[in-house]
Amino acid sequence: MSETALISSEALPRGFQFAAVKAGIKPSGKADFAVAVADAGTSAHPIGPTAGTMGTPGASAAAMFTANRVQAAPITVGRRHLERSRGRVRVVAVNAGNANCATGAVGITACEQVSKAAAETFGCEGHEVFPSSTGIIGVPLPWEKLVAALPEVRKELAADVEGFARFAQAILTTDTRAKVAHDRFEVDGKTVRVAGVCKGAGMIHPRMEPAASGLHATMLVYLFTDAVVEPEVLDGFLRDAVEVSFNRISIDGDTSTNDTVLLLASGASGVRIGEGGEKFAGALTSVCTSLAKQIVADGEGVTHVVELVIDGAPSDADALTVAKSIAHSMLVKTAWAGADPNWGRLMAAVGYSGVAIDPEKIAIWFGELPICVNGGRAPEYDEEAAHAYLQKREYSIRIALGVGEGRCRFWTSDLTAEYVRINAEYST
Amino acid sequence: MSETALISSEALPRGFQFAAVKAGIKPSGKADFAVAVADAGTSAHPIGPTAGTMGTPGASAAAMFTANRVQAAPITVGRRHLERSRGRVRVVAVNAGNANCATGAVGITACEQVSKAAAETFGCEGHEVFPSSTGIIGVPLPWEKLVAALPEVRKELAADVEGFARFAQAILTTDTRAKVAHDRFEVDGKTVRVAGVCKGAGMIHPRMEPAASGLHATMLVYLFTDAVVEPEVLDGFLRDAVEVSFNRISIDGDTSTNDTVLLLASGASGVRIGEGGEKFAGALTSVCTSLAKQIVADGEGVTHVVELVIDGAPSDADALTVAKSIAHSMLVKTAWAGADPNWGRLMAAVGYSGVAIDPEKIAIWFGELPICVNGGRAPEYDEEAAHAYLQKREYSIRIALGVGEGRCRFWTSDLTAEYVRINAEYST
Structure with missing residues (x-):
């Protein structure tokens, strides 16, 4: 798996075309409208409830949305479209620069207009279009600009790495670089490819829920594979992968109204993946984890990426609660900014997490350096060494609570x- | 009631002496050891279980401590002393510069040594001494320095405004100014006085619990009155006043390991206050609210003090949850720093609070300016006016959720x- 922003032609999942153009939404004038189109479908992947009936089944799809109760219009519309298409998507249409959130009925109409126009352009149904938006909240989306840009999108579409790279670039807002990850594996001599792009930067504390429940964020993730996977099976793979990747990062603790993770399977590899497919699960988790960490590394103003390893908690959920309490503490995060080994702030954040801890059983390590033992300063504590360790750009902090078996791994900044x-x- | 850092001789509660000296704990070399001593007791306030038996009942006392599960040694010791003395205190001994937290058994010993020495100095029992500490966490408290300073403390003690002012100054850490509030009322021609001092500045998100339960913070509050009040009655007044003042503020969302609110009643006024005493409750609440707001106003780096008024929530507790979600949002708080009327960030924070809201019923006002209605931008929204309003140092934001009767008022920065x-x- 590579973490670079580049992807080779061999690694690019088959069965998709990509494009990105300047629709005039971003004040910067940069490309701001990214579109991915799944091939109409061939006999190589005759799956899903609509297979054979329309001739244009597109890709199998699974999605997760933010748990925020305030949701952007594209979240509402995207969820509705997925239900109506029974988990199939032909077109993904993403604009950056405007979140189309808190925009009321006008926002829903804007989404539907873009979907309708995209469906006409690419020859599918409106509900086979999956819309996404990221950017400022509360300002009506100038959807006419997106519709007007569709002919250029059609002209630009290509199943090549350049198109994929342009897509990755256009969805960015305050991100400083495109984020791409990919992986592949072989089954009976056939290659299955998984690749993803995402954007993040701010308002990053994803709490993703399955599409069937309720909410949305400003993390946008698009995952593509050429495996043959039924939508409901795809959904299970996505939930598991998201839980240990995107749901394990936080930059500022603000859960966005637009967060979306979409996974499309074109089927073009001809390799069918059923439930429990370990290789596929491994590749997907690897891609998701890489993208999640890239989001933290490119967070707004971030100078240190911190891996938190919490163990000995009463439960895994408790371990996660402790990790989030630390990851959201302004005092802990500012100490990290100064490479200040002020471990008392960690103790305080553990203490107010609400988890049933015993202060006198807590031990802390910065990497291999013992910092705190039995709730007090470790005898071997070496402040200079601790300070030096925290000057690294990426490092790990382990907190052993000593009361149970619960554990988690979390990345923050x-x-x-x-x-x-x-x-x-x-x-x- | 005055919010200035000064207090007149008429406003100073009778029955207490104050002092502050330089014990050498603060690296700055400033005064860092503040002591208040309650008069030994006279026939004017023969109350409490020990009245008449020892001749030195001191003041009635009620305390609340942080809900953080990691607690500084003085919290543990202070709680223990109050239990043993059945709510009576002769000496309050506060050091700034070292929190004596995460210091293990050594920390407890340090507290006991200071208490023992103070008891000898002022002629009372060790458990009639109430210790407090604020400052860095995880560094052993050099208690010998405090013990060595006690003779000077005794020499300096005075029942005057200068002593009170020195006490108020010595407890500060990163605060930029002393915080004092006072109020008084008459009963049958006799004056009852209530006055308080506090320190705050950082790690400010008090969640105070009664002394009987569990935890601690870096907000320290000392309240003095010359009313005659039984300890258990005093406790009820304190809980009510703290709930609408100190438990309604947050600077950074970090709940400290040392937060303490102590209320002492000397009885020197000769005016007995029983349960439900409205004038006393009013004066106490007024003093606590003033101090709470002063803490926010003097918070670290604070340039705007924001009053949040949440109403229409499913319950009062839900309204408080929404207020805290907003008050702890880094994106909301940074927008305020820039006087940016980015109300979408408020919507997002309301949405991820976990409270059962309906986005389309939300309305927002900045002061009198309509910002959002029915979850969308208000037709009268005037961005320039909103931007100008947010440039004020203190302002009010009201969020009407429109789903119930729950409400709260909260102050943040x-x-x-x-x-x-x-x-x-x-x-x-």
């Missing part, structure tokens, strides 16, 4: 003056 | 680059 500058800037 | 600078500085 420091809080810098640059984060404040980016988000305090009054831009409009 | 913005998040500035200066807060990051203060807390990212590696000082040791």
Whole structure:
């Protein structure tokens, strides 16, 4: 698996075309409308309830959306379309620069207009279009600009790495770089490819729920595979992979109204994957984990990426609660920004997490360095060494609670003056 | 009631003496050891279980401590002393510069040594001494320095405004100014006085629990009155006042391991206050609310103090949950720092609070300015006016959820680059 922003032609999942154009939504004038189109479908992947009836089944699809109760219009519409198409998608239409959130009925109409126009352009039904938006909240989406850009999108579409790279670039907002991950494996001499792109940067604390339940975020993730997978099977793979990747990161603790993870399976590899397919699960989890960590690394103003390993908690859920309490502590995050080994702030955040801990059983390590034992300063504590360790760009902190078997791994970042500058800037 | 840092001789509660000296705990060399001594007791306030038996009942006392499960040694010891003395205190001994937290058994011993020495100095029992500490966590408290300073404390003690002011100054850490509030009322021609001092600045999100339950913070509050009040009655007044004041503020969402609110009643006014005493409750609440707001106003790096008024929530508890979700959102707080009327961030924070809201019923006002109605931008929305309003140092934001009768008032602050600078500085 590669974490670079590049992808080779061999690694690119078959069965999809990509494009990105300048629709005029981003004030910067950069490309802001990214589109992926799944092949109409061939006998190589005659699956799903609509197979054979329309001739244009597109890709199998599974999606997860933010748990925020305030949801952007594309979340509402995307969920509705997936239900109506019974988990099949032909077109993914993503705009950056405007989140189309808190925009009321007008926002829903905007989504439907874009979907309708895209369906006409690419020869499918409106509910086979999956819309996404990211950007400012509360400002009506100028959907006419997206519709007007569709002819250019059709012209640009290509099943090549350049198209994929342009797609990866166009969905970005305050991100500083495109985020791509990919993996592949062989089954009976045939190659199955999994690749994904995402954007993040701010308002990052995804709490993703299956499409069937309720909410949305500003993390957008698009995963593509050429495996043959039924939509409901795909859904199970996606839930498992998201739980240990995107649901294990936080930059600022703000769960967005637009967070979306979409996984499409074109079937073009001809390799059918059933429930429990370990190789597929491994490749998907690997891609998701890489993308999740890339999001943290490219977070707004981030200068340190911190892996938290919590163990000895009463339960796994408790371990996650402790990790989030630490990851959301402004005092912990500012100490990290200064490479300050102020472990008392970690203790405080563990203490107010609400988890039934015993302070006198807590032990802390920065990498291999013992920091705290039995709730007090470790005898071997070496402040200079701790300070030096925390100056690394990426490091690991382990907190052993000593009361149970619960554990988790979580990735978060420091809080810098640059984060404040980016988000305090009054831009409009 | 005055919010200035000064207090007149007429407003100073009778029955207490105050002092503050330089014990050498603060690296700055400033006064760091504050002591208050309640008069030994006279026939004017023969109350409490020990009245008449020892001749030195001191003051009635009620305390609340942080809900953090990691607690500083003085919290453990203070709670133990109050139990043993059945709610009576002769001496309050506060050091700033070292929190005596995460210091294990050594920390408890340090507290006991200071208490023992103070008891000898002022002629009372060790458990009639109430210790407090604030400052860095995880570093052993040099208690010998406090013991060595006691003779000077005794020399300095005075029942005057200068002593009170020195006490208020010595308990500060990163605070920029002393915080004092006071109120008084008359009963049958006799004056009852209530006055308080506090420190705050960072790690401020008090969640105070009665002394009988579990936890601790870096907000320290000392309240004094010369009313005659039984300890258990005093406790009821304190709980009610704290709930609508200190438990309604947050600067950074970090609940400290040392938070303490102590209320002492000397009885020197000769006016007995029983349960439900409205004038006393009013004066106490007024003093606590003033101090709570002063803490927010003097928070680390704070440039805006924001009053949140949440109404229409399913319950009062839900309204508080929504207020805290907003108050702890880094994106909301950084927008405030930039006077950015980005109300979408408020919507997102309401949405991920977990409270059962209906986005389409939400309305938002900045002061009198309509910002959002039915979950969308208000027709009268005037961005320039909103931006200008948010440039005020103190302002009010009302969020009407429109689903129930629950409400609350909460005070919080913005998040500035200066807060990051203060807390990212590696000082040791």
